[in-house]
Amino acid sequence: MNAIVTEPTAEIDPRELRNALGRFATGVCVVTTIGDEGRPVGMTINSFSSVSLDPPLVLWSIGLETPSRSAFQSHGAFAVNIMGAETKDLTMGFARPSDDKFANVNWSKGHNGVPVLADALVSFECTMEQQVLAGDHEIFIGRVMKMTERDGDPLLFHCGRLALLGAAL
Numbered sequence: 001m002n003a004i005v006t007e008p009t010a011e012i013d014p015r016e017l018r019n020a021l022g023r024f025a026t027g028v029c030v031v032t033t034i035g036d037e038g039r040p041v042g043m044t045i046n047s048f049s050s051v052s053l054d055p056p057l058v059l060w061s062i063g064l065e066t067p068s069r070s071a072f073q074s075h076g077a078f079a080v081n082i083m084g085a086e087t088k089d090l091t092m093g094f095a096r097p098s099d100d101k102f103a104n105v106n107w108s109k110g111h112n113g114v115p116v117l118a119d120a121l122v123s124f125e126c127t128m129e130q131q132v133l134a135g136d137h138e139i140f141i142g143r144v145m146k147m148t149e150r151d152g153d154p155l156l157f158h159c160g161r162l163a164l165l166g167a168a169l
Contacts, residue, residue: 025158032115035071044095056144077112081120084152
């Protein structure tokens with residue numbers, strides 16, 4: 001059987017691409033690190049994926065214009081905190097600009113001092129393995145040094161908004 005391959009005839013509209021990609025439901029995470037003067041830094045993401053089991057590697061990406069990017073580039077370690085369904089308000093606090101995103105947040109220092117969120121379903125504490133520039137983002141690949149987990153339902157992101165897990169099939 002022969003595959004039919006056609007050349008694109010038009011540029012893909014970024015807004016339409018974003019909408020189409022939004023149809024893929026993802027988990028919601030808060031990534032954390034240490035910034036200037038030892039202050040904790042964190043932001044909400046949905047660009048998290050496993051890379052390898054041996055060695056244990058994970059990745060996530062950040063926009064090139066994101067203000068906290070330099071903290072993640074320079075610290076050498078980060079934590080990926082997978083958020084649960086009951087953490088909507090906490091998670092949204094890390095999605096918005098704020099002078100102190102960690103105010104009233106229960107967290108502790110993890111590997112290399114990175115903040116580990118007590119309310120996360122899973123926390124992966126990582127050492128920076130590799131940084132890759134790709135388009136308008138930078139991909140951070142980390143080696144998992146420690147992980148903690150607890151039971152609970154995940155918080156999801158679908159079609160531009162937070163969502164909860166539906167019935168299992």
